[in-house]
Each structure stands twice: as structure tokens, then as C-alpha cells.
Amino acid sequence: MKPAIEVERLSKSFGKPTPALDDVSLTVGEGEMVALIGPSGSGKSTLLRHLSGLALGEREWTPGRVRVLGREVQDGGRLASGIRRTRCEIGFIFQQFNLVGRLPVLTNVLAGRLGTMPLWRSLPKAFTAAEKAEALAALARVGIAECAVQRASTLSGGQQQRAAIARALVQGARVILADEPIASLDPRSARTVMDTLAAINRRDGITVVVSLHQVDYARRYCPRTVALRDGRIVFDGPSAELTPALLERIYGAEVQEVLGEAAIEAAPQRLTADLAAFAGAQHVGALEARV
């Protein structure tokens, strides 16, 4: 398997005594779908941002190096000169979607083309009919074609995240890095977004690295999981091997934060129980249907 992402001895401190990334080395093969798990502050986001060159490793420490699709992203804390060319092939999905709220959804998706468009066409926003058709097709694929002309800010969180995925599709990305893509979403939207990412991975063979707060989504969607703790890789292997017992051994007291399954499954039940206490038993059936 050809490597899509190669990380060698990457470290990052953000000026604090405990490093955000501590000598991380990692290889992800083309076409893999890998989950990155760990409690908050374990370095998941930091690692992903380094993969796209949105953050730079320490210069003085280990000679950290990142290559994506065989092209250099950063080396020894310095951004590679061809970074824009490399970023064209990396779709980045953010926890907060990072769409431009005042622009229409279609323009946000068309922004995926910017890396490969000449400036004289991109600055006046002169997209060709073919490019617009492609963007619409991408929106249709993620299931929100009807929102194309709306401002991005009018969409729900789940819809915005799917628009962001459509942008990565239009980009022609061969690697998608998703930084906590479902952390701000309700369970149903979260499943839709994860289904979309999984479909892109299976059908288009796009490499996906997705950071997740909780391990149950990793087990459900990703064959391989990389677990981080305090900026170090503490587990790298088949997601099926991540039993609660092993997680407990890895994370100790923090295990509750990554053992999300129980919390997610229990939430709607707890909600209905609370509502029942307030509203009386006869309304619960209707409420349950809505939840």
C-alpha cells in the first residue's frame, strides 16, 4: 500500500511545559479510513492541523517532517514552498465547519476550486457553468442540493458540515482530514456526516483521517484507530481491538471521556425520563417520536 500520509518525529509545544505533540510518527496508507481518538487536549486537532500545514512543528526539537501524497508539507518547522499545490489535494473538515456564512452555499463549495483556478477568474468569482454543475452535483451527493442558493449561515450544523464535505469533493481531494467533524452535531446529523465520509472513502478510495472524541464512532466507521494521550500515540491498530478494558488501561481516569457509547445511547432516554417527570406520562409518547 502506498503511503498517503507520512509523519516523522513531529513535536509541538505551544510554549507550554507539556507538549501538545511529543515525537509523533505515523503512516497512513492510501485509501485507509483512520480514526484519531483521545480525550480533549490529547493532540488530535494539533496533529491534523500539522498534516495540512495550518500549524508548524517546533524547529528546535526533533526534526519533525510531514509528507502527504509524496509531497512535502513541512520539514523542521518550515512550511514547504509548494504547500498550496499540496493543500489542493487535502480536504479539511473543521469542527466548526468554517464556511463563509455570508456567502451562498454554492460559492462556499466552489471555493474548493480556488487552488487550481487562475486569479483573474477566481477574484471576480467568474466560475464556469461546468464548475457550477460540478459543485451542484457534489451538493446533491451529500444530500443538500436544495440549499445551494441559501447563505451558508442559514443552514443547520449538519447541513453546513455536509456542505464542507462537498467543498472537499469539488476540490478533488485525495486525502480528507476531518477535525472533530461531529463534535458540534446532534446524534442523527453526526451519523449522516460519518456515513458520508465513509461512503467517500469506500467508493472514491479517498484516504480519510477523522479525529473523534469518542471511541464508539471509531469502532463503527473506521477499521483502524490511532489513540493519542498527552501528545503521544498510545495505540495504533484495528479498532475492534479497542475494548473497554484496553481503553481503561490506556486512559485510566480519563476513560469516561472517550467511552462515549453509553453516554450517547443514554442521552435520549435520560431526556425523555426528565420530560416525563415534568410533563406527565401521557405526553411522553409524542415527545419520544420527536426525539
Place this chain on the structure above:
Amino acid sequence: MTPTLYEPPREAASSVPRPSPLKGSLLTTFGWALAAAVLVWSWQGAEIRPWALVTDGGNMAELAADFFPPDFSDWRFYLEQMVVTLQIAVWGTVLSIVCAVPFGLLSAENVAPWWVRQPVRRLMDALRAINEMVFAMIFVVAVGLGPFAGVLALFVHTTGVLAKLFSEAVEAIDPRPVEGIRATGAHPLEEIVYGVIPQVMPLWISYSLYRFESNVRSATVVGMVGAGGIGVVLWELIRGFYFAQTCAVILVIVATVSLLDIVSARLRKLAI
């Protein structure tokens, strides 16, 4: 058993060091004294003589009487010149917006590196520091008497003002959408056009309209140094002691400026 054992130690409270209330009041007193000193000092510098209002009251009443009734016999000419004044303000503002966009971006912390930002900011400070009247006097010498000197004066001064306001709007944007654009491999200029401008557009429009309003007011004044428009008329009338006509011109200005303020306020509400 001694019941006093469990009583709150009353004396202990005062032994804890706490900010003395006396210290606070001393500071306040000092602050007021300083403010009073500045007022007295400025009174002398500004040669304020309130009794002049009383002793020269007769003069003032006579002057005021000369203003009324206003003489509108030349109203066509006044309106014509008022339109010229508006035209000066339109072009002064438009040119300044065109220049304030790049200068504003170049003086924003989150867009330009310090070695670009600092010189641009200093240049904009200089443009802002010098009043449009001063620029008008300079441009009258450079391009001759007339409205064009007024346009240039407003243009240069307003560029400094708008660049500052524009850059403050840019510095207050949400960085995340810009990062989203950057992550697609976009050029820095594309980051600005797609990530920054859409976010600041409502504020930029609002600031520009506000500056247009105030430029209409300024355009009436730059005329006094010969830079065209109603200001020239006003200045000639005042110097010729034609107070009834002066009053008419002032009323024309007041009406126009008030009307524009209302329209512009409506438009600014639409922009946001």
C-alpha cells in the same frame, strides 16, 4: 465551659489588612482636583470671556437681526452650488473608498506582516491628522481654485479615516472561515476575497455611507478656502456682510445635510 469561646472574634476582622477606604477617597479627590486644574488652565489658554456675551450683547442682537428674514432671491444659484458640493463629496468619498480598501487591508494585523503594516499605518495616521481644510489649501495652490481641489482634499483625508476603520473591521473578523478557504490551497488574495471581504462588507458599507455624510458637511467648508461648491458662496456672502443671503445659504445646507443623514441612516440599516 466558656460561652465566649464560640463567639465570632470581633476584633480579628479589623486586624486583617484590607484596602483603606481613606486611600480610595484620596485618589478620587486627586482626580477631581486634576480635572479642575485642566479646566482652569484651558480657560486661560482659550481666553474665555463670558461677560463679552453680555457687554457685546447689543452687537450680537443686531447681527442676529440682520440674518432675518433670510433672502432666498438667488435660490437657484444656491441650489446649483449645493449640488456641486454634493458632487465634490461623492467623488471625494468614492476615490477614498477605492484607496482605503487596499490600505485598510495592508494595515490590518491579521492580513499584513508588521513591516508592511507599520509604514502603511503611519502614512494613514498622517493623512488623518491633517484636516481636510489644510489639504484643500494645499490643493488649491496645486490644481487651482475650484471643486477639483475640494475633491482631492476630501479624498486624501477620508482615505486615512476609512483605511483605519476598514482595518479595524478586518481585525475583528472570525478567522475560521479564512482558514477554511486557506485549507483548500487558495492564494492569499483569494483568502481575502472569499474569506475576509464577505465578513467585513456590511461594516465597510456602513462606514463608507457615514463618511459620505460627513464629507458633505466637510465639502461645504472646504469651499471657504476656494475649493468650490457652496462654501465659496457662503464665504463671499459673509465677507460682504450679506447676512440675509448667508442665512438662506445656511438653511439650504442644513436642509440638505439633514435629508442626507436620514437617507444614509436608512441605507446603513439595510447594509447590516
